[in-house]
Amino acid sequence: MNLNDPAIETPCLVVDRARVLRNIARLREKVGGADVVLRPHLKTVKSIDAARLVMTSPQGPAAISTLKEAEEFGRHGVTDLLYAVGIAPQKLDRVVRISQSGVDLAIVTDNIEAAKAIVATATSYEQLIPTLIEIDVDGHRSGIKVGDDMSLVAVASILHEAGCLRGVMTHAGGSYGLTEQAALEAAADNERTGIVQAAELLRTNNLPCDVVSIGSTPTVFSSRDLSGITEIRAGVFQFFDLYQAGVGVCAVKDIALSVLTTVIGHQRERQWTIIDSGWMALSSDRGTASQPVDQYYGLVCDVRGEPIGDLVVLKVNQEHGVVAVRPGSGSAPMELPVGTRLRVLPNHACATAAQHNKYEIVEACMEVTETWPRFGGW
Amino acid sequence: MNLNDPAIETPCLVVDRARVLRNIARLREKVGGADVVLRPHLKTVKSIDAARLVMTSPQGPAAISTLKEAEEFGRHGVTDLLYAVGIAPQKLDRVVRISQSGVDLAIVTDNIEAAKAIVATATSYEQLIPTLIEIDVDGHRSGIKVGDDMSLVAVASILHEAGCLRGVMTHAGGSYGLTEQAALEAAADNERTGIVQAAELLRTNNLPCDVVSIGSTPTVFSSRDLSGITEIRAGVFQFFDLYQAGVGVCAVKDIALSVLTTVIGHQRERQWTIIDSGWMALSSDRGTASQPVDQYYGLVCDVRGEPIGDLVVLKVNQEHGVVAVRPGSGSAPMELPVGTRLRVLPNHACATAAQHNKYEIVEACMEVTETWPRFGGW
Numbered sequence: 001m002n003l004n005d006p007a008i009e010t011p012c013l014v015v016d017r018a019r020v021l022r023n024i025a026r027l028r029e030k031v032g033g034a035d036v037v038l039r040p041h042l043k044t045v046k047s048i049d050a051a052r053l054v055m056t057s058p059q060g061p062a063a064i065s066t067l068k069e070a071e072e073f074g075r076h077g078v079t080d081l082l083y084a085v086g087i088a089p090q091k092l093d094r095v096v097r098i099s100q101s102g103v104d105l106a107i108v109t110d111n112i113e114a115a116k117a118i119v120a121t122a123t124s125y126e127q128l129i130p131t132l133i134e135i136d137v138d139g140h141r142s143g144i145k146v147g148d149d150m151s152l153v154a155v156a157s158i159l160h161e162a163g164c165l166r167g168v169m170t171h172a173g174g175s176y177g178l179t180e181q182a183a184l185e186a187a188a189d190n191e192r193t194g195i196v197q198a199a200e201l202l203r204t205n206n207l208p209c210d211v212v213s214i215g216s217t218p219t220v221f222s223s224r225d226l227s228g229i230t231e232i233r234a235g236v237f238q239f240f241d242l243y244q245a246g247v248g249v250c251a252v253k254d255i256a257l258s259v260l261t262t263v264i265g266h267q268r269e270r271q272w273t274i275i276d277s278g279w280m281a282l283s284s285d286r287g288t289a290s291q292p293v294d295q296y297y298g299l300v301c302d303v304r305g306e307p308i309g310d311l312v313v314l315k316v317n318q319e320h321g322v323v324a325v326r327p328g329s330g331s332a333p334m335e336l337p338v339g340t341r342l343r344v345l346p347n348h349a350c351a352t353a354a355q356h357n358k359y360e361i362v363e364a365c366m367e368v369t370e371t372w373p374r375f376g377g378w
Numbered sequence: 379m380n381l382n383d384p385a386i387e388t389p390c391l392v393v394d395r396a397r398v399l400r401n402i403a404r405l406r407e408k409v410g411g412a413d414v415v416l417r418p419h420l421k422t423v424k425s426i427d428a429a430r431l432v433m434t435s436p437q438g439p440a441a442i443s444t445l446k447e448a449e450e451f452g453r454h455g456v457t458d459l460l461y462a463v464g465i466a467p468q469k470l471d472r473v474v475r476i477s478q479s480g481v482d483l484a485i486v487t488d489n490i491e492a493a494k495a496i497v498a499t500a501t502s503y504e505q506l507i508p509t510l511i512e513i514d515v516d517g518h519r520s521g522i523k524v525g526d527d528m529s530l531v532a533v534a535s536i537l538h539e540a541g542c543l544r545g546v547m548t549h550a551g552g553s554y555g556l557t558e559q560a561a562l563e564a565a566a567d568n569e570r571t572g573i574v575q576a577a578e579l580l581r582t583n584n585l586p587c588d589v590v591s592i593g594s595t596p597t598v599f600s601s602r603d604l605s606g607i608t609e610i611r612a613g614v615f616q617f618f619d620l621y622q623a624g625v626g627v628c629a630v631k632d633i634a635l636s637v638l639t640t641v642i643g644h645q646r647e648r649q650w651t652i653i654d655s656g657w658m659a660l661s662s663d664r665g666t667a668s669q670p671v672d673q674y675y676g677l678v679c680d681v682r683g684e685p686i687g688d689l690v691v692l693k694v695n696q697e698h699g700v701v702a703v704r705p706g707s708g709s710a711p712m713e714l715p716v717g718t719r720l721r722v723l724p725n726h727a728c729a730t731a732a733q734h735n736k737y738e739i740v741e742a743c744m745e746v747t748e749t750w751p752r753f754g755g756w
Contacts, residue, residue, distance in 0.1 A: 006468040018588045085697045086642035089717045090384040110643050113716040142643045144654045264464035265488050265520045274520045276466050284662045319443045319463045339467045357755050364662040377735050
């Protein structure tokens with residue numbers, strides 16, 4: 001069955017298996033020489049089939065973004081997991097339940113209140129809760145700032161009391177805003193230096209720090225030195241997307257994820273083609289709006305996955321998309337008859353994948369060979 | 379059980395039942411005097427429980443945005459449905475299967491190619507496929523332009539050959555960009571005038587036009603005259619959202635949908651509070667960015683649903699949100715301890731609800747009395 005078969009309903013999510021394998025091989029080659037653990041982040045794929053392609057063993061390791069992922073991947077035998085979002089105290093009972101089911105589930109915090117709750121829970125259940133302290137290397141989001149030694153030692157000391165301190169982690173999310181190779185390399189250096197400094201502070205204070213974990217797709221692909229790092233996390237690289245292409249970490253031809261859609265009408269006066277995919281199928285992510293090349297709601301390809309001129313999804317409603325030539329590009333519009341199938345490359349693979357509950361896996365550009373379920377929720 | 383109970387996991391979707399009932403009553407009062415059918419759009423709620431509150435009978439009528447909705451609501455006994463997105467020819471076999479299961483499923487098109495495919499399918503299955511022709515009253519999206527009489531008669535004549543022509547429909551989506559009452563009333567007048575003109579053209583040409591259907595929440599609430607209209611569709615009004623409040627169609631206190639979230643950390647130097655809800659729970663919809671009051675990724679309320687100062691969700695990543703005072707508001711920041719539960723009002727109820735698979739229904743502000751499943755997909 002190929003992507004033009006009416007039995008494949010549109011919109012749906014398509015994954016080019018060859019591209020996924022190539023993207024995974026590229027990351028492994030990048031970090032293969034270094035003595036680090038590859039802990040792929042499964043928040044993008046949320047599929048055990050996709051996870052098994054990227055993990056170095058069926059048991060993991062892997063990073064996750066929700067406790068639902070811990071339960072789902074745990075159920076499928078993945079037993080080495082890091083829940084990489086700061087813990088809310090109310091979630092600790094569920095963390096313990098997952099740990100007791102046989103998963104080595106590490107969690108993350110950056111503050112004293114949560115550290116105290118972790119210790120209290122670990123003590124009350126007599127269950128070790130391995131915890132990484134989040135470090136903020138670039139002011140992007142959460143974490144204890146590099147150099148705030150007092151806070152770091154305070155949180156670490158509390159966790160260590162109950163044997164829960166496993167190490168430190170960071171996410172150099174600021175790298176997503178970069179596009180120059182030199183700036184990306186500097187961000188990778190800064191990420192490594194900051195987290196290693198935090199790890200050394202702990203060790204100097206006789207606090208254990210077995211794990212020193214970094215991760216963001218742009219910095220991982222731009223790193224030149226991983227000394228002092230024990231593990232790297234990266235997620236979106238498995239599929240890549242237009243945003244990462246804008247950053248310069250991949251090319252458009254590396255993007256393995258697309259949304260299959262069908263033409264349902266036209267507004268010929270405006271040179272618009274209407275498709276059956278709006279924000280529900282594509283997501284409302286407009287990340288590329290801030291990059292040199294604005295891809296609007298996605299870059300339009302033919303059914304085999306080849307970009308068509310400068311066609312983009314210009315506007316979206318819930319289940320409608322408007323395809324047109326990228327404003328300012330000067331390319332000629334294209335007649336795409338009603339019923340034509342197209343594929344839209346996403347701005348942000350995590351966001352677009354999240355709108356769907358399965359992947360159609362294609363080989364040789366458009367032959368559907370498998371369907372992988374994916375899950376959502378918390 | 380109330381919203382502070384740890385058994386209620388965050389993030390999750392909360393619906394204030396009293397507000398929903400009030401919003402429904404308000405729409406019914408608005409159109410109650412007119413001799414029109416209320417065909418609520420179920421694309422926002424995607425829940426049989428929510429549908430039963432708003433439909434005028436358990437069998438419908440209702441409008442839907444996917445064939446999955448037709449199947450799901452059909453399975454629960456809703457038998458009068460309008461699939462209000464232009465049909466792709468490849469979907470017609472599935473339309474027939476749904477019709478044969480006992481649902482009166484009307485579809486929509488605006489072009490000759492699809493009309494021919496509808497007639498061919500209806501003939502080959504000996505199954506009537508009732509069809510409305512979409513009219514474009516404001517250049518917003520799809521539809522035959524008001525005044526393009528040749529196209530309208532051409533499409534209608536093809537459909538009529540096989541007895542498939544049921545009438546005309548439009549969606550005055552341009553009204554979403556308005557904020558002034560006079561402009562909204564003018565948009566409602568324009569919607570009515572345009573669709574009635576299309577209906578009259580058909581009748582003048584001896585073509586049937588039993589249904590004259592309009593619908594957009596802003597124009598429905600701003601209409602002053604419904605003569606010539608047989609049915610109205612509206613969807614988001616059941617929940618309302620910050621975007622509709624920005625248009626002026628509702629007040630913030632009418633918004634019945636929110637996302638329950640938990641504080642997981644702080645960046646005190648920047649006066650940021652970090653929550654466990656990012657774009658995955660809130661959606662990336664930034665519709666209010668173009669309105670006079672930018673609500674960023676949502677307006678922050680306490681656990682009872684009361685807005686807190688000028689707190690908004692300033693930034694989002696996948697599972698992290700940054701809560702801060704709205705830039706430029708001058709309000710004082712607020713200390714919200716780790717573990718505090720908050721509720722975030724959404725920019726766009728349809729987009730936020732789409733990120734979840736259930737609703738927690740609350741009465742008396744925060745007592746959870748029911749959980750309603752919701753579905754997604756196509």
